[in-house]
Structures are given as C-alpha cells and as structure tokens.
Amino acid sequence: MNENNQRDVFDAIADPTRRRLIRLLAEAEEMPLHELTTHFEMGRTAVSKHLTVLKEAGLVLDRKVGRETRYRLNASPLREIQDWVAFYSKFWSTNMLRLSQLLEEEEE
Structure with a gap:
C-alpha cells in the first residue's frame, strides 16, 4: 500500500474477480454482499475480501442498512x-x- 494507506488502483483491478465486481457495481446503483456473492463460485468471505481490496483503493463505497452492507462503485x-x-x-x-x-x- 502507498504512503496514505490506500491500495494502488492498478493492483486493485489486476484481479479478474475484482474487475467483475466493478462491472457488476457499475451496472447497479448499489448491491448487498449476498447479491454480489451469487455471481461468483466462492463464498461470502472471499467476495468480501475482494470488496475490501476495492474499498482500500477507493473504488468501492459501502454503507450499512440494518444488518446488511450495501456496496456501490466510486469510479473516480x-x-x-x-x-x-x-x-x-x-x-x-x-x-x-x-x-x-x-x-x-x-x-x-
């Protein structure tokens, strides 16, 4: 990670799973973790780890809605x-x- 504790954007998009998450979030305004997970052959924990990498790069924003965490793309x-x-x-x-x-x- 770079000096301001943010992950490099190039590093974040290097993984095909993360690029697919970006695409899914670009096509939807906002998606909860359980809905994102249905698009992958991996568990919620693995998808969540990919979302964390994207979040560290500033590409994904999240917010709590009750017990659910919803994710959206920050493309800037x-x-x-x-x-x-x-x-x-x-x-x-x-x-x-x-x-x-x-x-x-x-x-x-």
Whole structure:
C-alpha cells in the first residue's frame, strides 16, 4: 500500500474477480454482499475480501442498512488508469504516424 494507506488502483483491478465486481457495481446503483456473492463460485468471505481490496483503493463505497452492507462503485479512481492508458495511446499514435511516414518515404 502507498504512503496514505490506500491500495494502488492498478493492483486493485489486476484481479479478474475484482474487475467483475466493478462491472457488476457499475451496472447497479448499489448491491448487498449476498447479491454480489451469487455471481461468483466462492463464498461470502472471499467476495468480501475482494470488496475490501476495492474499498482500500477507493473504488468501492459501502454503507450499512440494518444488518446488511450495501456496496456501490466510486469510479473516480479509475481516472488514474484512463490517464495512464491515454498517455500511451498518444505514444503509439505518434509512433504509428512516424512509421507510416517512413514507409511512404521509402516507397517514393
């Protein structure tokens, strides 16, 4: 974990189960643990551990409603990933443009 005791967003989304949880929460406004668990072939404890990782990264918010804990997505930390991908997207676009120009020059 980094210095402000938050988990790295890249680390949090590295696991396919956590990416699936993010997708499920993106499609629903809010979901309780028992409902999220029905989408996986694992117990509530395992799903809860994945949700904790997402929560530590700031990707999931939770609130108690009676005895039930409800989870919802907080997508704003995903901007870090979007910005990272956008940087490399520009990098590849620029390099592909250069390659295209080089190939055109060779043909002439």
